């Protein structure tokens with residue numbers, strides 16, 4: 001059973017905007033799932049439908065196998081909205097208590113949950129501070145903590161690292177991993193591709209209300225049109241004769257005694273190293289130049305919009 005599943009989900013807003021055009025999505029448990037797409041792609045609409053904030057026009061969706069039309073589907077669901085505005089007069093603890101109580105948690109269990117989740121996001125010492133006295137990144141961590149109170153099995157986080165500094169961001173990655181290890185799904189909406197690349201086991205790229213591709217980051221990156229397997233070498237100056245043979249095979253000189261060459265298989269790297277060493281050339285570094293999620297995203301969205309997209313240059 002998938003923890004989140006949608007079938008042919010569509011949404012046409014009043015005025016005729018088709019925000020979703022038949023979305024089929026399956027998200028298993030124990031995974032961090034990233035939803036990526038440009039502005040207006042339909043990401044928030046999808047999350048709002050799953051949380052019953054917006055009604056779909058057609059199609060169906062389930063959370064833990066329960067139809068989203070039933071209130072029961074939302075039991076055990078945590079949510080951090082984008083740009084949340086929790087009352088500034090509440091303390092960090094107050095926010096977590098408020099949302100924990102709304103989820104039906106009471107008494108000692110609420111005390112335990114609130115304490116545990118604030119510690120988890122590194123705000124145990126700030127529990128009595130009012131939100132207006134916390135930095136943006138700290139308030140965001142309070143938002144993550146409240147979404148985790150009650151140990152929900154499905155957690156939606158909209159732009160969770162917005163305003164969070166790099167050290168705290170790493171802390172949040174640790175928190176998310178801990179949660180998914182226990183079998184929960186963390187569903188992330190983010191514009192930060194590098195963050196999604198670090199965090200998510202599964203990614204879906206959406207545009208104009210449709211999923212263009214879904215899979216692991218490496219599966220999505222492997223599908224980039226015209227993606228090349230490039231390797232960058234950093235060596236001593238090459239003898240001219242050797243350079244000529246490499247150039248004939250498509251090698252390209254780069255600054256500071258570096259060159260880049262396309263290979264078909266990783267096994268070719270050893271052969272190249274042997275050739276360089278046979279000519280007594282010192283090798284300082286060999287770096288495969290992998291495409292990243294941003295390249296894949298730009299490639300897919302560009303193709304979807306009929307744009308010619310320049311591939312990233314290897315420096």
Ligand SMILES: Nc1ncnc2c1ncn2[C@@H]1O[C@H](COP(=O)(O)OP(=O)(O)OP(=O)(O)O)[C@@H](O)[C@H]1O
Nearest residue numbers: 013014017019037038039040041042043044045046
């Ligand atoms: N309440 C609404 N009424 C009419 N149109 C809407 C409404 N909400 C969203 N839309 C439109 O639906 C489309 C999808 O919007 P949505 O907010 O779901 O996209 P998004 O991918 O979350 O975008 P962003 O990254 O900018 O938040 C857009 O064209 C948007 O203008």
